[in-house]
Amino acid sequence: MREVNFKIERLPKALQEKFRELYANENGNEIVQYLSPNEIYLGDARQLLPQIEPNSIALSIWSPPYFVGKAYEAHLSFDDWQNLLKTVIHLHFRIIKPGGFLVINIADILVFRDPSMPGIQAEAVNRRRSPVTREDVLKAMADHPEYNRYQLAKLLKCSEQTIDRRLNGNNIRGGKYGPQTRVKIVGGLVEEWALSAGFYPYDRRIWVKDPAWENSRWASLSYRSVDEFEYLYFFWKPGITRFDRTRLSADEWRNWGSRGVWYIPSVRVNDDHEAKFPVEIPSRVIRLLTDPEEIVLDCFMGSGTTAVAAIRENRQYIGIEILEKYVNLARQRVAAEHHPAES
Numbered sequence: 001m002r003e004v005n006f007k008i009e010r011l012p013k014a015l016q017e018k019f020r021e022l023y024a025n026e027n028g029n030e031i032v033q034y035l036s037p038n039e040i041y042l043g044d045a046r047q048l049l050p051q052i053e054p055n056s057i058a059l060s061i062w063s064p065p066y067f068v069g070k071a072y073e074a075h076l077s078f079d080d081w082q083n084l085l086k087t088v089i090h091l092h093f094r095i096i097k098p099g100g101f102l103v104i105n106i107a108d109i110l111v112f113r114d115p116s117m118p119g120i121q122a123e124a125v126n127r128r129r130s131p132v133t134r135e136d137v138l139k140a141m142a143d144h145p146e147y148n149r150y151q152l153a154k155l156l157k158c159s160e161q162t163i164d165r166r167l168n169g170n171n172i173r174g175g176k177y178g179p180q181t182r183v184k185i186v187g188g189l190v191e192e193w194a195l196s197a198g199f200y201p202y203d204r205r206i207w208v209k210d211p212a213w214e215n216s217r218w219a220s221l222s223y224r225s226v227d228e229f230e231y232l233y234f235f236w237k238p239g240i241t242r243f244d245r246t247r248l249s250a251d252e253w254r255n256w257g258s259r260g261v262w263y264i265p266s267v268r269v270n271d272d273h274e275a276k277f278p279v280e281i282p283s284r285v286i287r288l289l290t291d292p293e294e295i296v297l298d299c300f301m302g303s304g305t306t307a308v309a310a311i312r313e314n315r316q317y318i319g320i321e322i323l324e325k326y327v328n329l330a331r332q333r334v335a336a337e338h339h340p341a342e343s
């Protein structure tokens, strides 16, 4: 196990306890064979993270399932999803170097089903085909209290669906009788899980990507914006952190190193993995927060983007991915980095 290079006694009491527990367990139950760097492992992050050498990871950067119904997360309930992320974050505390970072790329859940949310009483003015208003229907009901909706429709020369919609409001997201959907803001959850693991929120940045118009068929019937940005949350493990302004050039500091908003186009061709992030995301974070040869971890490795960035930046990497097809893809991408001519 690597040495701890700072004074535990200087930390808040609760954190001192956490550190002591951590090292006590490790000595009592030492894992002899740790995962080697520069490999991509097939398996569940929750099973494999405990096999990484303690205090060895300078930076862990990953983008987890977002709970938006992708094939690789479709089996998860919202509780499962929260447990997955919370467990993975907690497992990081042992393996990140003191003074090192955990960076999470995640987005709010824009279409989150919430059965407790009242139906939105939306009136789509531009799209309304029938000129009949809610007031017309209410007046007809007052004039003819004995009429059912079919008779009201006949009277007002419209369909009974129009009567229904004028009375109940249009449910414009999630189907007429489906539960309402709302935005689920995930930053607070991630912050809570990281704090309870022993990390401190250090920074947050916005990644502005391409606007996803094609996923927003409701955009013309609501005041919601299209999906076009995600977050990068930086968490710090207490310890000694090296600050080296020469890691980036003056231009790079000005253009992105010191900037809170990063404009980076999305990966346009997602034909081999449905949710890749651009290499530029891990590359920037790696260059900002680590030195050459340090180990970078991605435990939701997907197509291997973080490994590619690590190789290009002359860092070591460890990758973990649960689906074999993506492990194979990631290994191919790694091989292509080492032997570009053969790929």
Ligand SMILES: C[S@@+](CC[C@H](N)C(=O)[O-])C[C@H]1O[C@@H](n2cnc3c(N)ncnc32)[C@H](O)[C@@H]1O
Pocket (backbone or CB within 6 Å): 043, 044, 045, 046, 062, 063, 064, 065, 066, 072, 084, 273, 275, 276, 277, 278, 299, 300, 301, 302, 303, 304, 305, 306, 320, 321, 322, 323, 326
């Ligand atoms: C958002 S994608 C990451 C994409 C990656 N950043 C890239 O550029 O290709 C999340 C990945 O996590 C994987 N995954 C889901 N649950 C996992 C788990 N419990 N352990 C390890 N990997 C998991 C999925 O198969 C998926 O490839």
